[in-house]
Structures are given as structure tokens and as C-alpha cells.
Amino acid sequence: QRYDPDAPVPAPPARSEGQTTNPRPLTRVEISRRIDEFLVSNGALVRINDAGRELGQIVAFHNSTFDPSKVVPTLVMRNEDYGRLSRILADGTVVELEVNIVNRLHPEGRTAYNVVAEIEGSDKKGEVVMLGGHLDSWQAATGATDNAVGCATVMEAARILKTIGVRPRRTIRVALWTGEEQGLLGSQAYVREHFGTFENPKRDYFLLAAYLNIDNGTGRARGASVFGPPAAAAVIREALAPLADLGLVGAAATNRRALGSTDSASFNAAGLPGINFEQDPIQYESATHHTNLDTYHLAMRDELLPRFDKASMPALAGSSR
Numbered sequence: 295q296r297y298d299p300d301a302p303v304p305a306p307p308a309r310s311e312g313q314t315t316n317p318r319p320l321t322r323v324e325i326s327r328r329i330d331e332f333l334v335s336n337g338a339l340v341r342i343n344d345a346g347r348e349l350g351q352i353v354a355f356h357n358s359t360f361d362p363s364k365v366v367p368t369l370v371m372r373n374e375d376y377g378r379l380s381r382i383l384a385d386g387t388v389v390e391l392e393v394n395i396v397n398r399l400h401p402e403g404r405t406a407y408n409v410v411a412e413i414e415g416s417d418k419k420g421e422v423v424m425l426g427g428h429l430d431s432w433q434a435a436t437g438a439t440d441n442a443v444g445c446a447t448v449m450e451a452a453r454i455l456k457t458i459g460v461r462p463r464r465t466i467r468v469a470l471w472t473g474e475e476q477g478l479l480g481s482q483a484y485v486r487e488h489f490g491t492f493e494n495p496k497r498d499y500f501l502l503a504a505y506l507n508i509d510n511g512t513g514r515a516r517g518a519s520v521f522g523p524p525a526a527a528a529v530i531r532e533a534l535a536p537l538a539d540l541g542l543v544g545a546a547a548t549n550r551r552a553l554g555s556t557d558s559a560s561f562n563a564a565g566l567p568g569i570n571f572e573q574d575p576i577q578y579e580s581a582t583h584h585t586n587l588d589t590y591h592l593a594m595r596d597e598l599l600p601r602f603d604k605a606s607m608p609a610l611a612g613s614s615r
């Protein structure tokens with residue numbers, strides 16, 4: 295069967311009447327919480343997690359309780375080192391570790407900030423097209439591919455629009471979100487405050503034309519996922535058609551309102567037209583996503599939004615050149 299982008303989005307499979315379900319297995323977070331409770335109540339000094347990735351990759355997260363009394367200091371050890379310790383222990387040899395963890399609490403730093411800028415529209419300036427990505431990242435590296443490249447892409451798009459002096463009809467607003475990694479906190483707060491939800495809309499709910507999001511690593515955008523009916527995806531497909539020579543192949547509709555994955559979900563969850571770009575994977579899942587390797591050297595600049603070269607760069611708006 296051939297994929298038809300205009301086909302209605304299938305409904306999720308219905309659970310049949312009277313069907314018995316097994317008790318839900320614990321999620322990873324729930325298992326981790328129980329381990330923490332066990333370690334705290336038994337006076338453990340430190341928790342050591344197996345990084346569980348190859349070649350020294352480390353994924354370091356945070357204390358999801360945000361309460362140091364509920365979690366013992368935790369370190370993530372390279373799989374190769376963790377495996378060696380496990381083998382020595384399994385051999386019956388006592389292992390002694392010297393651990394030096396310095397944690398600092400910043401109780402005054404409870405507020406994080408979104409960064410928002412806009413190019414004002416003209417005859418329809420009350421209506422808004424938004425684009426964005428998240429500015430926060432994980433601590434094991436600098437977050438080059440998650441999501442500095444996304445921020446750079448939307449900033450560059452805004453810079454080009456500004457430089458060529460477009461007078462858009464609708465206001466174009468760029469947002470660099472905070473707290474994405476802790477649960478889309480910045481974008482959810484923004485949507486709540488400015489737009490409300492489909493069920494409980496604020497005035498501006500009806501003034502947002504679309505929100506375009508980029509957050510899938512250093513690879514080139516290849517297609518868009520559009521929250522809305524198939525007709526919405528058709529509009530975006532048409533808009534993207536001139537970019538087909540860059541390998542941007544189209545758009546498909548989604549009706550998922552579940553939170554998760556990335557900031558466009560905050561808009562989708564409210565019933566607003568969130569658009570997220572799917573990108574070439576490059577080394578995102580295998581190496582850089584949330585790891586200690588997510589630094590500048592694995593961001594591939596050539597895969598980002600193509601730039602003007604020196605000869606074709608338009609003059610600065612307002613300059614006499």
C-alpha cells in the first residue's frame with residue numbers, strides 16, 4: 295500500500311470491552327525512584343550508574359526530585375569502567391573507591407527565562423508566526439547538537455529575514471525556550487500564558503498562525519510533522535515545495551496532543567498548529583543526543599540552513615552600500 299499524505303489520520307486502536315490488562319510495568323523513572331529510596335534509607339554514601347553506552351559515552355541527567363534529601367549523590371560511570379568493577383566484584387575481590395563529588399545548590403535560582411524576539415508584521419501584525427528551539431542543554435557537554443544548532447538555525451533565519459528587509463504581513467516571533475529538557479517547561483509556560491488551550495482559549499489563541507520547531511540534531515531538515523488535519527499538512531507541503539532541491543521532501547499531519555519529545559508538543563497539546571522538522575540523524579541517536587560528546591566538533595555546519603556566501607549576501611537594511 296502506498297503512503298497517502300492526504301489520508302485521514304487513523305484513530306488509535308480501541309481497547310476492546312472487558313479485555314483484561316496486566317498490571318502496568320514500572321517505568322524507568324519509577325524504578326530509579328525506588329532504588330533511590332532504598333539507598334537513602336540504607337545510608338548509602340553514593341550511587342554509581344552504569345552509563346550503558348559504548349566507547350565512553352556518558353548520559354548524565356539530574357535529580358528529578360529536585361530534593362537532595364531524597365537522592366544520594368550519583369555519578370554515571372563509563373560502561374567500560376563499570377564493567378571492570380563488576381567483574382572484579384564478581385570475582386570476590388573487595389573494591390575500594392574514592393569519590394569526590396562537589397554539588398552546589400542554588401535555591402535562589404528557581405526562575406529560568408525564555409528568550410523572545412520578533413520582526414513586527416504589517417497589515418496583519420496582530421497575527422503571529424513563531425519559530426523556535428530550546429536553549430537549555432544537559433551538563434555532560436555543551437549541547438552543540440541539542441540544541442545549540444537549532445537555536446542557531448532559527449536565529450539565522452531571523453537574521454536573514456531582517457537583513458533582506460522583508461516586511462512580513464504577520465509578526466514573526468523567534469523563541470529560544472528554557473527548561474525543555476526538564477519537561478518542555480519554558481514552552482508550556484509560554485503557551486499557557488499567551489494562548490491557553492483549545493478547550494479554554496485566550497484571545498491570542500486564534501492569532502497564532504503556526505509554530506515551527508527544530509530540535510533533532512545537526513542533520514538537515516527533511517520533512518515536517520504538522521499538528522492538524524491533513525489539509526494543514528497540505529498547506530505546509532505547498533509552502534516547502536520550493537525547497538525540494540535542498541532535500542526537504544514534504545509534510546505529514548499528526549493528531550497527537552500528548553506532551554513529550556520537543557517544544558512543538560507544547561503547542562500541539564494545546565491544539566495549536568505546532569510544526570516539527572525531522573532531520574537527517576547523522577550521529578544524533580548513536581553519539582551526541584544528551585551525551586558527553588555533544589560538543590561543537592560534532593555539529594556539522596554544512597548540514598545547517600544554507601547561508602549566503604560573500605558575493606550573494608544582501609546589503610544590511612538601512613545601509614547605503
Ligand SMILES: [Zn+2]
Binds near residue numbers: 428556
Ligand atoms: Zn533537544
